[in-house]
Amino acid sequence: MTSRQFTSSATASLSDSTQQGTSPHDPTSTRGNALEVLRRLVGRDDADFHDGQFEAIEALVDAGRRALVVQRTGWGKSAVYFVSSLLLRARGAGPTLIVSPLLALMRDQVAAAERAGVRAMAINSANATEWDLVSQALAADEVDVLLVSPERLTNPSFRENQLPTLIRRTGLLVIDEAHCISDWGHDFRPDYRRIADLIAQLPATVPVLATTATANSRVVADIEEQLGTGVFTIRGPLARKSLRLGVLRLADSRDRLGWLLTHLKELPGSGIIYTLTVSAAEDTARLLAEAGHVVKAYTGRTDTMEREALEEALKNNDVKALVATSALGMGFDKPDLGFVVHLGAPSSPVAYYQQVGRAGRGSANADVLLLPGSEDTDIWQYFATASMPSEDKATAVLSALAQTARPMSTQALEARVDLRRTPLELLLKVLAVDGAVKRVQGGWESTGERWVYDAERYARIAQARIDEQQSMIVYEEMTGCRMEYLAAALDDSTAAPCGRCDGCAGRWFPTDIGTGAVEAASESLSHAGLPIDPRTLWPTGMDRLGVPVKGKIKPEEQVGPGRVLARLTDLGWGNTLRAMFAQGVPDAPIDSGVAQAMVAVLRDWGQSRWAGQGRPVAVVSMPSRSKPELVRSLAAAMCQVGQLPYLGELTLDFGGPTGQRGGNSAYRLAGVWDRFIVGPELEAAIAGYGRGPVLLIDDLVDSRWTLTVAARALRLAGVDQVLPLVIAQAG
Structure with missing residues (x-):
């Protein structure tokens, strides 16, 4: 029927x-x-x-x-x-x-x-x-x-x-x-x-x-x-009688992944493994799959059709687990979901309750385990402020819209306001709700209504986020009933000890980690090398920012494919790199362990035949403003390992790039345009080194426009191809 x-x-x-x-x-x-x-x-x-x-x-x-x-x-x-x-x-x-x-x-x-x-x-x-x-x-x-x-x-x-x-x-x-x-x-x-x-x-x-x-x-x-x-x-009462809660503190990402490798098969039925970042979800899913576990990653990057297929696979128990970010959250309904494990804690007890509520909805028992990480607070801080509108950015958006009589697309606004696409769209939505702008056919336009930044409101929300984070830390460290604490955090007047969690009944989960699992986790986390895809298109509206480019980047001016050791958000090398690039950390020669990892990246890259570009014949370094000694020492190490000549360093003009991290593509490009100069000594070295690609050494890549503009300068000076080799990638 x-x-x-x-x-x-x-x-x-x-x-x-x-x-x-x-x-x-x-x-x-x-x-x-x-x-x-x-x-x-x-x-x-x-x-x-x-x-x-x-x-x-x-x-x-x-x-x-x-x-x-x-x-x-x-x-x-x-x-x-x-x-x-x-x-x-x-x-x-x-x-x-x-x-x-x-x-x-x-x-x-x-x-x-x-x-x-x-x-x-x-x-x-x-x-x-x-x-x-x-x-x-x-x-x-x-x-x-x-x-x-x-x-x-x-x-x-x-x-x-x-x-x-x-x-x-x-x-x-x-x-x-x-x-x-x-x-x-x-x-x-x-x-x-x-x-x-x-x-x-x-x-x-x-x-x-x-x-x-x-x-x-x-x-x-x-x-x-x-x-x-x-x-x-x-x-109604919010305590979930079917859930058995627990917290297991382990030393680092290696041990947390090792615990999963050791005990994932023992967890009941099929379930969800939550991570705080996309890269952590992808890395974890790869490690577990390589060890023979039937798992898949599910994140905001996952295609819509693939998401639907993955949801069905979990509902049908065709996978042991989905390793997911919060993209798999509200509303996903699998009554017999057997477990939820968190690699890293959500930023509040309320958010945590919402995610663990995926489990045990239609069954008598389900296991919930939190494996907090030392990096959690840094991630919380980023997401706590990412959704809050900035007064100066909002003013810039309103000013740009007020100066035109026609609707302006988000893409066009990017060329006038230094915001990336996602935060710009979020800000426009906030302004629309406040009545200052409206979305119409063809883009956005100003309503003409006066808009005042509600600093007091956003300060209250920001403080509430900080309080929630502290409450989550209390949950991790407490010795009492965990379900009672979560219910009380939601102001449930019926909150009472559950008799099931590790605080009530003692530790119910194993704590041992198999030696082989630790080794496998270590090997996976020590995996070095990610591709850096080259930019092929200039951002739109660059003429308004005084940069005379548009459309496709000419093939003879493009940067080639590159490699980076790891992302700052990665579970493995991410911890080391976050410490290296933390604010206030002084410049220093490259650490021997990082240098060895960069050698491994270079070796693996060579085994893939340099993505069809040919073996590099020389090395050039970027003029880093914050880590010049780090970059020069890495360039020297690569020259020694690869037995390559060092041609020199690009020169910064006008005090260096002005584009700030986090801005949109148009402003990032404008900030570095024509700032990298091939000086006379480097130009002479290029003329004498012969034909073939050069390695371009840098410390940190984010938008890729710095590498793109630097490579363009080198290619205009006669370099055949430029292959970037970078220590860390932001985000």
Whole structure:
């Protein structure tokens, strides 16, 4: 039976019951109808409501109220809005509009809706080709539930052409993962802040439901204020009886990976291994896979179609684990997920509770283990400030938009404001929510409204993030009940000792690490060498910054493929390199261990036949402002190992590059343009060294524009090809 046929029969049966003597608005009939839908949803004739489920349904369906449901993951919040949707549809209401934050969550919600006989469709970035079909189905009243990503609310076409009709017809508005609409929520999502405007546009008779599993009292109060007056709030106990929590402190990344190699097979069922960075997820997945474990990496870099396939593989137990960043989080539903392990701690107990809540949703037992890392606090600090708008950057964006009468694309703005694409888009969303800019066809434009930087608000949020980080450290170091602590962090008044965690029942997990595992982890972490892909296109709008280039970089001016020892965020060499490049660390000759690793990179590169470029015949070094001794000593070492002549060092003009780390491509390029000079001595050396590529030695690569411009200068001076060899890569 198709979902549409099932929905028709479900709606018909509800309508029939109301025609046989009971009023559709009679509260005494609502429970029976709701129970019928619930049992179809779960596929069990003996299913009944959990405490609070029917009360929420009744508030929405019979009273038309605005409700907030704060319940632990697995409690059945989706059942509340699916049952309510069918009951309201049977009474003639329009479709339910669900604002849902993640594609994975949408996929699970659509599948759950179909099981309940609810005709559900979604509008998001992954199904742009289906939007016309969705519009047609809505016009034909063939949609019971429409799931919309919060980002759609800022899309000009959707906002102008579809949203007004939806608002007029909406029978129920659902805000899933509602902590995102709060400044105090652990997931700062500017697009979610638009939902308050959406609520304000709805008729007062339209019920609104907000749901979340991760809201403390401060977040609850904030959500209630945005929902309006007379909010009906249901808060249940948040402790998860199925979870067995523990913390295992180990010396370093080698030991943490060694523990996983030793004990992954012993963990129950299949699960998720969370890491704090993309590179850590990829490195960990590679190591475990090489050791024979069936694991895959799942990060923000993973293609949308591949993500869906990986989610299915985990649900079907085709993999032991997905090694994931927070990209696999809210809404992923595998009731029998057996374990969650964290390599590095999330920055707050609330965020940690949300992630471990993926496990044990439909099973009696699941294991949760945290393996904190020494690098956690540095990563927390970066992400705590990355989403906060900067006053000077915001002012620059508003000034640029005010100076043009036409909409400006994000790409065009990059040439006027020194911000990379992702933080620029985030800032634009913040400014749009604040009413200072708006997204229109063709880009962004200023509204002309006065905008004032709310320094006090952002300072409060920043301080809240610091407090949350400290609370996470307390969780790691505590000796009491861990589940009680997490529940208390969410202001759960029923928080009590769980009797299962390592604080209550003692250490339940093994602590030994196999010798072979330590060696394998060490070998993997000592792996040296990553490719540096050459730039092939100039950024757009460079003429506005006084740089006369556009389009493709001429082949005869391009830098060649390069190699870097490791990223600063890597689990292996990352720790060593972070210490080397930490602020305040004095310049010094290259460490012997790092030098040996660079030799290994050079050797492996040569075994790959230099990516088709030919063996280098000489060495040139970059004029580093912060680490000149480091760079020169590395160049000398490479000359000695490769028996290559040293041609010299490029010269800096005008005091060196002015582009700052973290800026966008246009400004980064403008900051180094024409700053690298091939001086007379180097030019003479180039003329006499013969034909063939040269190695270009540098200490740190980020945007790659420094290498690109330096290589261009060398090639214009007669060098055949330039192959960069760099110690560290930022990010």
